[in-house]
């Protein structure tokens with residue numbers, strides 16, 4: 302008879318100790334519990350266009366349907382030739398230098414490639430400069446790979462551009478790379494050429510790799526142009542990320558890519574590591590890859606949303622004007638993507654804990670936002686709103702928020 306001993310239990314890896322992903326964290330769990338109890342929750346927390354009535358362009362659906370039976374097998378690990386050819390042309394249009402077809406990798410969303418490229422690079426203790434606020438997957442993947450995400454501040458007073466002095470002050474002899482998210486999630490900032498040039502200058506001076514997350518590069522408003530930082534840094538090694546989740550409303554198809562550019566000779570060994578990890582995952586979702594060529598060619602239907610009269614543009618106008626008029630809230634107008642990152646007057650409401658603020662708003666008004674801390678913002682004074690819902694819904698949400706803040710006081 303086997304001896305009865307105490308039951309063995311299993312804990313998560315300590316590698317996860319410094320990993321945080323609040324976009325789907327504890328406040329979201331509470332919202333799900335409320336929904337299970339039959340309570341309707343207004344979700345302003347996830348940047349997923351499809352549930353808000355943004356449809357995938359017809360030609361993409363048609364293309365996927367036509368190709369489905371041809372996509373039964375694995376593709377080459379970096380991706381189908383047709384997809385990579387289209388991405389290469391896209392990179393050329395954006396003046397990204399020294400890119401050939403072998404420098405392009407498709408992934409199950411940009412997410413997989415962020416994880417893969419951090420894992421292939423970092424040794425324990427290596428430092429990567431990551432913006433605060435950031436899209437938190439960057440911090441999570443740097444830390445999961447054994448590195449240390451060192452946060453540099455973006456400055457709300459300067460349209461949320463990176464603070465160059467803060468970047469400089471955080472560079473050490475362990476710093477290997479700098480991450481930028483442009484256009485930015487959660488702030489909606491779009492970086493002009495002068496800002497990008499200053500970042501390139503710092504990277505050049507300290508021999509850093511530049512990782513640029515540009516998944517919102519086709520969601521830019523007010524007639525502004527998106528500039529890929531890699532186009533300004535032919536002498537540095539750069540990795541640029543983009544994909545179809547946001548511009549083509551197909552986050553569920555899981556299709557993203559990364560492009561290696563510039564001075565690849567200094568990263569030969571790192572690229573070998575990337576290739577190994579890319580081979581190990583076999584390939585990314587092939588039906589997803591099969592629509593890239595069609596999606597990137599010709600008319601971009603997202604363009605209709607981001608001009609006056611278009612849904613994303615008009616919803617931005619609405620949310621910006623509504624938020625800035627709420628007593629105790631101030632906000633910078635976003636230029637791109639579909640997020641806004643307002644500031645709350647913490648003194649007025651006595652806010653010390655932004656998770657509690659998010660939970661209190663959820664319980665009282667059934668509105669789900671993400672606290673600033675979820676984006677590695679070091680103060681409890683911000684939250685992110687996704688303005689994908691229609692104006693009627695946003696109107697309801699901002700009216701409820703106004704009412705909530707008329708009595709809220711954190712104890």
Ligand code: PLP
Nearest residue numbers: 348410411412436486544546557
């Ligand atoms: N990068 C940023 C800045 C994002 O906001 C997101 C999704 O919200 C991603 C990457 C992940 O996108 P994907 O669907 O391609 O994995």
